[in-house]
Amino acid sequence: KWLEKAADGYRGLLPEADTPEAPLAGLKRYLRERVQAHFVDRGMAHELVGAAVATGWGDLVDLKARLEALHELRRDPRFPALVELVERTHNISKKLERERRVSRRLLVEPIEHEVFDALQGLETSVSASFASGDFVAGSWAYLEGFGALMGRYFEEVFVNVDDAEIRN
Numbered sequence: 001k002w003l004e005k006a007a008d009g010y011r012g013l014l015p016e017a018d019t020p021e022a023p024l025a026g027l028k029r030y031l032r033e034r035v036q037a038h039f040v041d042r043g044m045a046h047e048l049v050g051a052a053v054a055t056g057w058g059d060l061v062d063l064k065a066r067l068e069a070l071h072e073l074r075r076d077p078r079f080p081a082l083v084e085l086v087e088r089t090h091n092i093s094k095k096l097e098r099e100r101r102v103s104r105r106l107l108v109e110p111i112e113h114e115v116f117d118a119l120q121g122l123e124t125s126v127s128a129s130f131a132s133g134d135f136v137a138g139s140w141a142y143l144e145g146f147g148a149l150m151g152r153y154f155e156e157v158f159v160n161v162d163d164a165e166i167r168n
Contacts, residue, residue: 003027032057039067048074062133069135082143085150092159096168106166111149111156118145 007023035057039049048070057063073079107113122145129138161167 003031035060035063039064044071045074065133066135069139072136073139078140078143081147082139085143085147088154089146089150108166109157111153115146115149115153118149122146 004024007027009023032053036046036049036053039052040046044067048067052063052066052070055066073082102116102119104113104116107116122141126138126142126145129135129141159167
């Protein structure tokens with residue numbers, strides 16, 4: 001709300017503030033860049049700061065906790081496998097036409113059933129870890145529960161099938 005109030009003061013004063021959204025968008029962009037610079041200036045890796053800020057930066061206490069967790073996770077030799085898993089599962093999910101629960105009736109391959117069952121078992125514990133701020137435990141639980149399984153899934157299942165219902 002305070003950002004909206006501050007942005008209102010620039011409407012009509014600046015040429016780049018010609019639309020109602022422009023001042024607020026510019027102010028948010030400026031503040032996001034300042035937040036990133038703050039953490040980079042304090043020794044956090046630029047790429048980690050960028051990744052954490054990309055998932056949300058409105059709660060600075062939460063952002064700092066996520067950055068500290070990323071810093072800790074990065075020192076572990078399993079980190080590249082975790083990054084690959086997160087990237088692969090994120091990339092496949094962002095292609096969905098819409099988010100919805102998975103329907104077991106549409107699963108065909110045995111590995112799809114294994115992934116579904118693993119998701120049912122992990123969803124609560126990983127979500128609870130993240131909700132409580134224990135990003136390290138949640139991340140390792142995600143890797144341990146899904147890492148090898150998703151490797152097999154991507155090898156055994158053609159994910160870009162023509163049927164949109166099955167693909168989603």
